[in-house]
Amino acid sequence: MTPTELAALYRRELLEHVVPFWERHGIDRQCGGYFTCLDRRGNLYSTDKYLWLQGRAVWMFARLHGQVDCSRGWLDLAAQGAAFLRRWGRDKDSGRVYFALTRDGRPIHIQRKIYAEVFYLLAMTEMARATGQADYLDEARDLFWTIHDLWRRPEKLGRPLLSGTPRGSTLADPMVFLSMIEELSSLDDDPRYAALAEEMTHLALRHVKADRRVVLENVGPDGQAVDSPWGRLLNPGHAIEMGWFLIHQARRTGDQRLAATALDIIDWSMEAGWDAEYGGLYYFLDADGRPPLPLEWSMKLWWPMTEALYALLLAWRTSGDARYLALHRQVHDWAWRHLRDDECGEWFGYLDRQGRPTHELKGGPYKGFFHLPRALLYSIQLLSDPAAQP
Amino acid sequence: MTPTELAALYRRELLEHVVPFWERHGIDRQCGGYFTCLDRRGNLYSTDKYLWLQGRAVWMFARLHGQVDCSRGWLDLAAQGAAFLRRWGRDKDSGRVYFALTRDGRPIHIQRKIYAEVFYLLAMTEMARATGQADYLDEARDLFWTIHDLWRRPEKLGRPLLSGTPRGSTLADPMVFLSMIEELSSLDDDPRYAALAEEMTHLALRHVKADRRVVLENVGPDGQAVDSPWGRLLNPGHAIEMGWFLIHQARRTGDQRLAATALDIIDWSMEAGWDAEYGGLYYFLDADGRPPLPLEWSMKLWWPMTEALYALLLAWRTSGDARYLALHRQVHDWAWRHLRDDECGEWFGYLDRQGRPTHELKGGPYKGFFHLPRALLYSIQLLSDPAAQP
Numbered sequence: 039m040t041p042t043e044l045a046a047l048y049r050r051e052l053l054e055h056v057v058p059f060w061e062r063h064g065i066d067r068q069c070g071g072y073f074t075c076l077d078r079r080g081n082l083y084s085t086d087k088y089l090w091l092q093g094r095a096v097w098m099f100a101r102l103h104g105q106v107d108c109s110r111g112w113l114d115l116a117a118q119g120a121a122f123l124r125r126w127g128r129d130k131d132s133g134r135v136y137f138a139l140t141r142d143g144r145p146i147h148i149q150r151k152i153y154a155e156v157f158y159l160l161a162m163t164e165m166a167r168a169t170g171q172a173d174y175l176d177e178a179r180d181l182f183w184t185i186h187d188l189w190r191r192p193e194k195l196g197r198p199l200l201s202g203t204p205r206g207s208t209l210a211d212p213m214v215f216l217s218m219i220e221e222l223s224s225l226d227d228d229p230r231y232a233a234l235a236e237e238m239t240h241l242a243l244r245h246v247k248a249d250r251r252v253v254l255e256n257v258g259p260d261g262q263a264v265d266s267p268w269g270r271l272l273n274p275g276h277a278i279e280m281g282w283f284l285i286h287q288a289r290r291t292g293d294q295r296l297a298a299t300a301l302d303i304i305d306w307s308m309e310a311g312w313d314a315e316y317g318g319l320y321y322f323l324d325a326d327g328r329p330p331l332p333l334e335w336s337m338k339l340w341w342p343m344t345e346a347l348y349a350l351l352l353a354w355r356t357s358g359d360a361r362y363l364a365l366h367r368q369v370h371d372w373a374w375r376h377l378r379d380d381e382c383g384e385w386f387g388y389l390d391r392q393g394r395p396t397h398e399l400k401g402g403p404y405k406g407f408f409h410l411p412r413a414l415l416y417s418i419q420l421l422s423d424p425a426a427q428p
Numbered sequence: 429m430t431p432t433e434l435a436a437l438y439r440r441e442l443l444e445h446v447v448p449f450w451e452r453h454g455i456d457r458q459c460g461g462y463f464t465c466l467d468r469r470g471n472l473y474s475t476d477k478y479l480w481l482q483g484r485a486v487w488m489f490a491r492l493h494g495q496v497d498c499s500r501g502w503l504d505l506a507a508q509g510a511a512f513l514r515r516w517g518r519d520k521d522s523g524r525v526y527f528a529l530t531r532d533g534r535p536i537h538i539q540r541k542i543y544a545e546v547f548y549l550l551a552m553t554e555m556a557r558a559t560g561q562a563d564y565l566d567e568a569r570d571l572f573w574t575i576h577d578l579w580r581r582p583e584k585l586g587r588p589l590l591s592g593t594p595r596g597s598t599l600a601d602p603m604v605f606l607s608m609i610e611e612l613s614s615l616d617d618d619p620r621y622a623a624l625a626e627e628m629t630h631l632a633l634r635h636v637k638a639d640r641r642v643v644l645e646n647v648g649p650d651g652q653a654v655d656s657p658w659g660r661l662l663n664p665g666h667a668i669e670m671g672w673f674l675i676h677q678a679r680r681t682g683d684q685r686l687a688a689t690a691l692d693i694i695d696w697s698m699e700a701g702w703d704a705e706y707g708g709l710y711y712f713l714d715a716d717g718r719p720p721l722p723l724e725w726s727m728k729l730w731w732p733m734t735e736a737l738y739a740l741l742l743a744w745r746t747s748g749d750a751r752y753l754a755l756h757r758q759v760h761d762w763a764w765r766h767l768r769d770d771e772c773g774e775w776f777g778y779l780d781r782q783g784r785p786t787h788e789l790k791g792g793p794y795k796g797f798f799h800l801p802r803a804l805l806y807s808i809q810l811l812s813d814p815a816a817q818p
Binding site: 075077083084086136138139140143144145146147148196198200201202203204266267324328329330331333334335336337388390391396397398399402403 | 465467473474476526528529530533534535536537538586588590591592593594656657714718719720721723724725726727778780781786787788789792793
């Protein structure tokens with residue numbers, strides 16, 4: 039397939055196979071917001087609303103409106119989700135963003151983590167971009183510094199920090215900051231974003247252990263490797279996602295060394311994470327080959343594969359090295375064969391090690407309208423933009 | 429196999445294949461307590477200590493001392509674990525029992541659940557029985573009423589109860605009370621135990637929906653079925669475990685109807701839970717066949733199988749119905765073929781749906797010296813006791 043053919047294939051996949059599934063089944067036209075607990079055919083198996091996915095769907099629909107087609111009603115679909123988030127998503131007293139709501143907006147659960155806030159923020163930034171309304175940007179900016187404060191003072195999240203609790207850094211934190219800054223800094227002129235992106239890049243790189251060719255999910259307070267299941271945990275798909283976050287950061291700053299490190303991260307994570315026997319990326323591994331604790335470690339999930347699809351195309355365009363195109367082809371073929379649901383639209387999310395669906399569902403508390411359409415959109419844009427040639 | 433032959437096989441399994449693995453690899457002779465993060469061959473992959481398993485191992489070693497052989501040093505192994513628990517296991521201010529400690533006893537994590545307390549209590553009761561020391565019984569008795577208070581006022585556990593949070597009852601709660609009362613009431617003469625056991629039996633039976641032949645893990649505040657993933661969740665091994673808890677309760681009270689219901693529970697859970705294609709009990713199911721949310725739903729774990737081994741023998745002895753012996757044989761054969769590690773001792777804990785180990789580990793944060801040896805011991809005692817004939 040030529041780049042042009044691949045872009046056309048991904049465009050058809052996005053617009054004919056993925057977006058229509060969510061337009062048809064994922065919009066709550068009565069109470070607002072999105073349904074994500076959808077079975078193979080799009081039937082609801084739960085009406086609960088998960089805020090990570092509400093925020094991500096707002097972002098995705100608003101981005102499609104702005105960058106693909108402004109005539110398809112996608113801004114309305116985004117706006118009704120943003121309105122639902124604003125009406126029900128935050129605790130009035132603390133300002134915290136809930137993790138789950140009932141269909142009509144009553145709070146079910148709040149996490150002792152910052153990620154619901156992060157995806158709420160991404161919804162607001164993309165609504166600000168799509169509409170030009172200052173109130174969205176104002177809320178995003180305020181929330182950004184709230185998240186920054188929660189990250190610096192995690193005791194505010196309510197999880198007790200006991201004397202034996204492992205201290206240190208988890209890869210997701212610098213990653214979500216890089217992601218938020220990428221979005222926010224394109225709308226809001228504040229020099230602190232660039233400085234913070236540098237700091238987060240530095241923190242992220244402490245997880246990269248070049249001598250062992252691994253990216254550790256968790257490191258100690260000074261970035262040191264910790265010899266425990268927590269400290270040895272690898273999440274190859276997550277590291278590959280960080281790889282493309284860092285290439286984006288390197289492009290913004292013109293940092294060639296950072297781009298080279300990001301390519302290493304993608305290489306090592308594909309090496310370590312790809313299952314030589316059955317194909318696909320493992321969900322978790324132990325850096326020393328000890329038993330990984332998560333029961334689902336050997337499962338093959340959709341999102342590490344969709345992250346790899348875009349990351350490998352970007353690595354190819356960044357380096358000019360055709361090896362990345364071959365790796366992309368390997369991931370693409372496996373994903374198309376095992377993850378894509380030819381019959382009912384969208385992709386399966388959860389496969390066993392051998393690549394058979396363990397769940398036929400199309401969405402749930404952690405799978406919604408985000409990783410797959412984002413990877414397709416970013417890949418289409420990369421393949422279609424001659425300026426993105428290496 | 430005759431019952432006598434089966435008892436002899438289980439006795440050899442317990443004493444030659446299971447106990448030695450934990451004696452050899454699971455005792456921290458330096459800091460006290462037990463290691464449970466052991467790989468296939470018994471090598472440590474983490475030194476953290478999980479309190480559910482510390483308490484359970486104390487119970488198991490003390491029980492083996494009292495009921496199998498008092499000359500094997502098992503009371504010392506129990507006592508050192510109990511001493512570790514007492515020295516490090518509870519928060520000095522709140523009295524709460526931690527979930528995990530470092531090797532040397534520093535607290536890592538505390539759950540917003542009562543189960544660490546429950547297994548700490550079981551450790552104390554069995555130490556009281558084995559030693560006759562009143563201080564163990566005193567601590568168990570105090571802790572029992574503390575747990576009862578936490579159960580009645582769950583807001584004390586620190587998990588926010590929001591307006592949309594599902595209210596209701598989870599099967600584990602009446603089960604752990606029945607289990608604690610079985611142990612404590614045999615040592616401590618207090619009429620409140622019998623009354624509370626009646627109440628807990630009543631609460632447990634509200635999870636049993638005879639018209640649908642299911643046992644729901646979670647029900648609403650009045651025992652009603654709730655149409656959500658939370659409300660439709662089945663855990664067949666857990667229900668089977670409850671089946672034998674209820675047969676024990678029926679024996680204590682002479683309640684024939686309760687015994688008959690317990691047999692139904694075991695029947696329905698074997699029907700719903702057994703994988704007709706690959707064998708073994710599913711970990712989770714949805715009562716209406718909708719997508720189960722847990723990623724690991726189709727995995728085959730050791731403990732549902734060991735619970736079924738004992739429950740089916742007890743069902744046979746209770747009913748005289750040879751059908752239960754045939755079911756026992758089916759579970760036994762599958763477990764022996766897939767779970768037992770012929771080479772290195774102990775059993776694997778986590779298999780994929782097809783029955784292949786996904787993890788070769790012998791223990792971890794939730795697998796220790798408990799379900800397998802308890803099921804073997806209880807089965808041996810049932811098979812060896814002529815008075816237990818139906």
